[in-house]
Amino acid sequence: MRTSERLPGHPDFLWATADPKSSYDVVVVGGGGHGLATAYYLAANHGITNVAVIEKGWLAGGNMARNTTIIRSNYLWDESAGIYEHSLGLWEGLEEELDCEILFSQRGVMNVAHSLGDVREGRRRVNANQLNGIDAQWLEPDEVGKLAPVLDVTDRPRYPVMGATFQPRGGIAKHDYVAWGYARAAAALGVDIIQDCEVQGFETDGDTVTAVKTSRGRIACGRLALCAAGHSGVLASQLGVRLPVQSHPLQALVSELLDQVLDTVVMSNAVHVYVSQAHKGELVMGAGVDAHLGYGQRGSFHVIEEQMAAAVELFPVFARAHVLRTWAGIVDVTPDASPIVGHLAQWANAYVNCGWGTGGFKATPGIGSVFADTVAHEAPHRLAEPYALDRFVSGRLIDEHGAAAVAH
């Protein structure tokens, strides 16, 4: 019987559980990837170490624990390419930066085209990426077949493969390792990581948020940074701010461990499937976003069934794999499928980072550094500027629907 290689182990020490102090220079709400990365870069890049990350449950137990870990930067519009490529650059140095394994694997991300329209949009995106300095390629069906031999590139499927975009530098990482790596590095720099600490309200004075009321007491804040993904709308509403975000269930699933058959990440917007085979050999797949609002971290089973039908149609050998576990995250979706980053409306010392929809994981290092910079300088970072809340008033949207209509 053939045994497998163990994955690299974890560091001997991750982080110490902290109790809240009465006051911090910056309180980061949300102990997911974005919150932890923001805290880390506040400390590492800006010397702001009197920082608390408060998390209502267990650290990185929200979308960070529930996503399919796809990393890529091949977005259509310049603004998106800017932030995601900045992020990918950081991913490429992250193991060194954090001094721990994150199992970042640049195995490439392929987005498959099934119609003339898909081909046209795919080529448009590849061209935009190339001119933005992002590695992007267009693959003809035979090249797709070479990179992903188990993908059926014959004319048998209902919607045959007509080509694909490909970003070789894209890939996957191990989400727990990433979150814990940031937590460990942030804690080592003096950041307090506080779990089981739920926000119950805010105290304000004029245009300033002075304290966060939590299930573990009042915590005064010099600045407030919201990194709460699907719960951002609920938090902002406690400060009287309405955010144009809607929170939806997004489901994912994992198979048993299987011998390696897929060495790259394959996404198909048209037939709604995205899949990678993770380091240990399990197939990790995402489904479409459930249509209705939902905070229950549960989705409807028919979405999973449709997802499996699409998977088996594209990858006939997957028919015998098994779904071991399904779960759902809560994605916060904006009207233009682009995030909201910057000042939280009228509040002088409060900042918001949300609305990443299905793109949050891959943005983690990038938005962590950009948001930390924004909070540190009390002014939007260059890459954050296009994502200000007021774009919904002006109408200057960054519409990524065309390129990202489906979860990824």
Place this chain on the structure above:
Amino acid sequence: MLTLPCPFCGPRDETEFGYGGEAGVAYPERPADLDDAAWAEYLFLRANPRGWFTERWVHRAGCRQWFTVRRHTVTNEVVPDAAAQEVR
């Protein structure tokens, strides 16, 4: 698979329906009179509560009528809305 109470056809599977988001967001009487901020509010701002929510559905694969229900966005409890057919 949620079961939704179509007020015209009775309880039916979720897959027969389309989703319409928050109920009660009326089209402005005179859009031209609104400033950009007020217009943006109509276009883009919708409630997103964690808890009870009055929302619109349309029985797309059935009678094709719009109606509203009250649903809890955490537990998915659904109760017919008293004003189910006042679907603005």
Place this chain on the structure above:
Amino acid sequence: MSSRLPTGGTRLDRSRPVTISIDGQDVPAFVGDTLASALLGSDVRLVSAGIYSGRPRGVMGVGAEESNAFVQVTSGPGEPMVRATELEVHEGLSVERIAGRGWLPEGIDHTRYDKVWAHCEVLVVGGGEAGVTAALEAAARGVRVVVCDDRPALTDARAGELVSHPDVRVLTRTTVVGAHDHHHLVAVERRTDHLGDDAPPDVARRRLWHVKAAEVVLATGTQERPLVFPDNDRPGVMLAGAAATYVRRYGVLPGHRGVVWVAHDDGLADAVALADAGVELLVVADVRTTVTPALADALAERGVPLVLGAEVVGTDGDDDGFLYRVHLRGPDGVVVHDVDLLAVSGGLNPAVQLWSQAGGKLAWSTEAAGFVPAAPPPDAAYPLSVVGSALTGATGAVTAPATFFCGDVDDADAARVYLDPQRDATLADVRHAHLAGLTSVEHVKRFTTIGTASDQGRGFGVLTVGVLAQVLGRPVTEVGTTTYRPPYTPLPFGLLAGRDRGALSDPVRVTAMHDRHLAAGVPLEDVGQWKRPWYFPQRGESMHDAVLRECRAVREDVGMMDASTLGKIVCHGADVGEMLDRVYTGLMSSLKVGKVRYGVMCSPDGMVADDGTVARLSDDEWLLTTTTGNAASVLDTLEEWQQTEWPDLDARFTSVTEQWAVVALAGPRSRDVLAGLAPDLDVSAEGFAFMEWRDATVAGLPVRVMRISFSGELAYELHVPAAWGGALWDAVASAGGVTPYGTETMHVLRAEKGYPIVGQDTDGTVTPVDLGMAWAISPKKVREGRDFVGARSLVRDESNRPDRRHLVGLVPVDGSTAIAEGSQLVDAGADLAAVPVPMHGHVTSAYASVALGTPFALALLDGGRDRLGEELDAVDLRVPVRVRVTEPVPYDPEGERRDG
């Protein structure tokens, strides 16, 4: 040596011996055996290995709690990671041993999987005594009942009564795997897995049941929990209840000489059963200091020593790593026993997975020494209850079970205390997680990977919680469980896909003329769900040549195409005109009967959503056409606005897309062809003007003729009830010299005229003004301050920035180089290596053009209308083509050709 007893085995059919194989070694078995019982019956102890350690592993359990014994099935369609304890044998079953990881057999699995929906008032999960009682009670109330049980047959004495009840459906070999919101339960029925080659060809291998129930009753019983100690993973270490079950169900002795170590009375009863079956029990040990006297007496009667307050502290393996010695520490010190079986039982976990999936809470019960159902799911509209003392924890045991998981183990030995044998995860890993600072069971699970394998923690999950509590020095109640997520047992992808594969994976829509296209061997394009003729090649002709020929035919002669996929919506009501004024940018209410008008629809944020035509059929009947792709969404939009905002308007909408077939007839000779087909129709330019429609008899068929052009040429659309679509196609095709053309030629012809395609030349960020279609916005409506959908957004500053992307035309400066769709537009001569290269727009449509004598393109270009004549580079895959910006209407800009 065989461990098969000469008699016994409630599930066996000893008259039907079969032969199976593992790694090529033949193993005798009986129908009714599982792979696990067959292997044990032949003393084949090695079933799998640790994924990293390679340590030998055997059968530990007897059902879904099995954590070790997973194999690769290589017979039949093949299947990875199948649980040996639930794999029923059949002649020819062949498996291979694997180390924690399976493989996907190559090729397409043609096995049939079906889905079935069922509705009932009461669903009972579990057909044991409590489940049967609950089902019979429900049936007596006269309601529909479904009972699911994962065993081959119900064993309760009342099973016959239940099965024959007219309102009861009993599904055996059926595992309920998911309890979803609103009592949507998902179950897997294994129909032919156990039959091998004898499976009837017309029976689906498995069925996925979707059960919608008003009320659900869980009678799921318990799952046995092990105890752990160093080297607890050796073949020969089994669960005590499982060991006794192998005797009872399969007539198999799980060992010959053994030690039993338990923490509860049921474990002692299992020991009695093993002794009765003939296992030489050297000692029975209990972690408790008091046990139920009757059980102690029963062991004493059989001459089996009972040691209380005892713990297993280790095992030794033989050369193959199989169990051969147990180290047992009792009050008098450690005693070593030579054995081939160590049967352990730490308790019975109530099978609460479905309860938890459904949203029910769990609480630790000291009485049951397990997590039991506590607060029910919040949605009272869907009652969920549990029955059976095993599941509720109210077992009424005479002597309470011990809450005991693992004795004291030093760090050196902790790395051999396996908490998830399939993942080779150990007590040392849990201690490492704790030392690393982790305190949450969710973190520890992720850190150690415990509970992530194929059994999803059914075997060791609760035990791990207990061990973690020990490590943390906190009570079990504070540590809590991880969340149970569907599915309860693994679900094959192929089963979830069901029949939705190949041609059935998405509906195929075809037009009334489709058989004509197939007969002609025409290449088809997928347009949404539709199959449309792409081009009509003549013998040996390339696509390029065919399209140029078809274009020339339309420009110079006459062509025909199947335009049936156009979305078609009939509107009835006195207020349709007003309604359409509100949803189209143009003015529709003034349209006269007999006339047709072009219309653009915007979304509320002012972006082009669709375009098409509006024909007024009578005072209160109108016909809209939409783009092929948006037919459904336009109907949705109309209904939504009317129902939710303007219910006072008398307007109703009906999709007639499928009811009408359409032949487009285009080209300067189209009038002559139509005249020949419709001798009674006045086809003169004066008698039948552009943008008018007429009802006429064409080729003897009732046809609505519209003078509409999507090519700029004189053209007609012939609408006929779909049943006559084929006949109309044939008639036009036989009219003499009419060239059929496909979607590609249609695209070229419309692009030459600068007609945009919504969704190709627009992408949701483009206004009518951006498209150069300010003319499509009714000046009268604007003048009178009348609103329409999107109007307010179009007056935002952002919508009127001069540098917005406008639709323009492009031609290659050299007059010959093709421009590629999807090209990005950059400054002429820009250094493409100097990234980022500023981009000013992109090419949306590009074609060769016989009419223009040059390739050409449509593009969206920043401030494009102010840049006519400018040269740019259109870059595709890093190759630039020098282009010149032109008006977006390269061909016949004055529109002189539409009258022929």
